Amino acid sequence: MTEVQDPAASDRPDLPRYQRPAGVHPPLDTPSYGSSRLRAPGRPPVLLPHLLTEVTGPLLGAGRVTAADADLTTRHAGEPIGERIIVTGRVLDSDGRPVPDTLIEIWQANAAGRYAHHIDNHPAPLDPNFDGVGRCLTDSLGRYRFVTIKPGAYPWKNHPNAWRPAHIHFSLFGRAFTQRLVTQMYFPGDPLFGQDPIFNSVPDPAARQRMIAGFDLGTTEPEWALGYQWDIVLRGRDATVFESGEDR
Amino acid sequence: MSLPITPSQTVGPYLAIGLPWPDGPYVVPEGTSGAITISGRVLDGAGEPVPDALVETWQADPDGRFDHPDDPRGPAAPANPEFRGFGRCPTDDDGQYRIVTLRPGAVPGPDGRPQAPHLDVSVFARGLLDRVVTRIYLADEAAANAADPVLGSIPDPDRRATLIAAADPADPAGPAEPVGEGMAFRFDIRLQGSGETVFFDV
Numbered sequence: 001m002t003e004v005q006d007p008a009a010s011d012r013p014d015l016p017r018y019q020r021p022a023g024v025h026p027p028l029d030t031p032s033y034g035s036s037r038l039r040a041p042g043r044p045p046v047l048l049p050h051l052l053t054e055v056t057g058p059l060l061g062a063g064r065v066t067a068a069d070a071d072l073t074t075r076h077a078g079e080p081i082g083e084r085i086i087v088t089g090r091v092l093d094s095d096g097r098p099v100p101d102t103l104i105e106i107w108q109a110n111a112a113g114r115y116a117h118h119i120d121n122h123p124a125p126l127d128p129n130f131d132g133v134g135r136c137l138t139d140s141l142g143r144y145r146f147v148t149i150k151p152g153a154y155p156w157k158n159h160p161n162a163w164r165p166a167h168i169h170f171s172l173f174g175r176a177f178t179q180r181l182v183t184q185m186y187f188p189g190d191p192l193f194g195q196d197p198i199f200n201s202v203p204d205p206a207a208r209q210r211m212i213a214g215f216d217l218g219t220t221e222p223e224w225a226l227g228y229q230w231d232i233v234l235r236g237r238d239a240t241v242f243e244s245g246e247d248r
Numbered sequence: 249m250s251l252p253i254t255p256s257q258t259v260g261p262y263l264a265i266g267l268p269w270p271d272g273p274y275v276v277p278e279g280t281s282g283a284i285t286i287s288g289r290v291l292d293g294a295g296e297p298v299p300d301a302l303v304e305t306w307q308a309d310p311d312g313r314f315d316h317p318d319d320p321r322g323p324a325a326p327a328n329p330e331f332r333g334f335g336r337c338p339t340d341d342d343g344q345y346r347i348v349t350l351r352p353g354a355v356p357g358p359d360g361r362p363q364a365p366h367l368d369v370s371v372f373a374r375g376l377l378d379r380v381v382t383r384i385y386l387a388d389e390a391a392a393n394a395a396d397p398v399l400g401s402i403p404d405p406d407r408r409a410t411l412i413a414a415a416d417p418a419d420p421a422g423p424a425e426p427v428g429e430g431m432a433f434r435f436d437i438r439l440q441g442s443g444e445t446v447f448f449d450v
Contacts, residue, residue, distance in 0.1 A: 012358060014320040015318065015320065016318055019253075020449070021253050024252070024253055024255050025255050025256040025377070025378045026255065026256065026257070026377035026378060027377070028376060028377055028378060028380070030377055033258075033375070033377065035258075035374050035375030036375045036376070036377065037293075037375075038292040038293040038294055038296075038375070038439075038440060039292050039293065039298065039373060039374075039375035039376055039439045039440060040375070040376070040377075040439070040440060041380060041439055041440055041444055041445075041447050042293070042440050042441065042444060043444055043446075043447075045380075045381075045447045045448050045449040046401060046402050046403070046446055046447070046448050046449065047401070047448070047449050048381065048383075048398065048448035048449060048450045049358065049398070050450075051355070051356075051357055051358070051363065051398075052308070052314060052319060052355050052356060052357075053306065053307065053308065053314075053355060053363075053366065053368045054368065054450060055318050056306075056314040056316035056318055056319055057306060057316065057334075058306060058332065058333060058334035059315075059316065060334065064269075092251060093251075094250055094251045094252070094253050095250065095251075096250070096251055105266055105267060106266065107262065107263070107265050107266025107267070109262075115262040115265060116265055117261075117262045117264060117265050119261065119262075120261075120262060131265070132265060132266075133265055133266050169257075169259065169260065169262075169263075169266060171259075171266070171267060175316075175318070176318065177306050177368050177370075177450070178450055180304075180370055180379065181254065181256060182256060182257065182258075182259050182372055182379065183254055183255060183256055183257045184257040184258075184260075198257060198258060198260075198377070199257075201257075201377050202255040202257075206252070207252065207255050208255070210252060210254050210255065211254065211255060211257070232254045233251045233252065233253045233254050234253065234254070235253055236250070236251075236253075
């Protein structure tokens with residue numbers, strides 16, 4: 001029926017092959033998340049082999065980001081209200097390789113749980129000193145670091161008395177179209193996890209835990225900011241293609 | 249060494265504060281010689297526009313090359329150094345997006361057979377817990393499209409048409425004067441229901 005079979009049988013041994021993680025990402029059809037009902041495709045996706053367009057991707061960086069973009073607390077006349085935090089970690093692929101020089105974009109609510117967006121009408125104050133947007137590039141070891149304030153939880157209309165746990169949105173490119181990832185980082189011990197259909201849309205409880213940052217006293221800067229560590233893992237390349245098993 | 253990967257989550261309703269760039273829709277600057285436009289709407293299962301989506305495109309240059317270390321053909325010599333290969337456009341209140349780019353060249357596929365000119369597309373939106381991936385092919389490349397191995401792999405031939413951007417007599421979001429033949433294309437993305445776009449497991 002198909003001319004293009006599983007990429008494991010691809011006749012392009014000169015191209016990296018990216019893993020296809022099964023059961024990690026949320027199913028698009030998650031009825032408990034109301035917004036998915038009219039937007040999740042109804043038909044099964046068609047397998048796309050990893051050919052040139054898929055194993056390449058935009059290498060965006062220099063010129064698009066300045067060092068100041070990684071500090072969300074110093075871009076306005078005054079300091080934002082809230083608990084100052086450092087969020088840092090590494091971007092790796094599932095083979096354990098760092099992903100260097102890759103663009104990370106974040107956006108988040110302010111300390112009161114309000115986004116600087118015209119459709120957010122949650123009756124909590126806006127903060128003139130906080131827009132909630134940050135960018136950075138990972139360094140040569142895949143490390144990133146943001147300074148921001150801890151976002152607040154906020155109500156939404158998904159179900160009665162629905163509240164989103166505090167979270168920061170993360171967007172990553174990696175080095176290939178296959179590695180593109182948008183996710184959310186959560187904070188440890190949040191009492192709102194149990195009722196949140198977005199957090200719980202990830203079917204594997206162990207995988208949900210990978211979206212939660214860890215508080216880290218070593219990252220915490222005395223008398224200045226609490227530190228959180230969060231590593232992000234993108235899909236790896238099949239190590240056997242190029243390394244001939246030397247990684248094994 | 250094998251690390252478990254980080255799960256995807258939705259961009260949510262407020263992606264517009266974090267993701268759009270002023271130059272995002274311009275893979276090449278507006279007015280570039282030979283530039284084409286691809287525009288259309290993102291629609292939900294009720295046929296209503298999706299006003300809070302983000303459409304991203306990734307493609308080869310007009311010679312079919314990628315400026316990327318994993319292109320085994322080696323570094324591309326870009327005919328146009330302003331070509332970024334990547335486009336990003338949020339939808340407006342009518343669900344409309346618009347990308348200004350150069351026509352991609354044919355790209356080698358399996359067995360060295362060419363793939364028809366195409367753009368890989370990611371769509372992000374509130375309600376989508378993971379991106380959905382599709383491809384845009386161009387209607388005036390009919391012979392290449394008919395031989396394309398990815399289009400040919402779609403089980404239902406009738407659904408292949410959902411990946412073909414129609415030549416548009418005008419660029420609805422562009423300048424008022426008509427554009428030349430083969431310079432503007434229309435590609436609607438139907439997330440669900442009748443005429444649902446073919447999406448790929450990438």
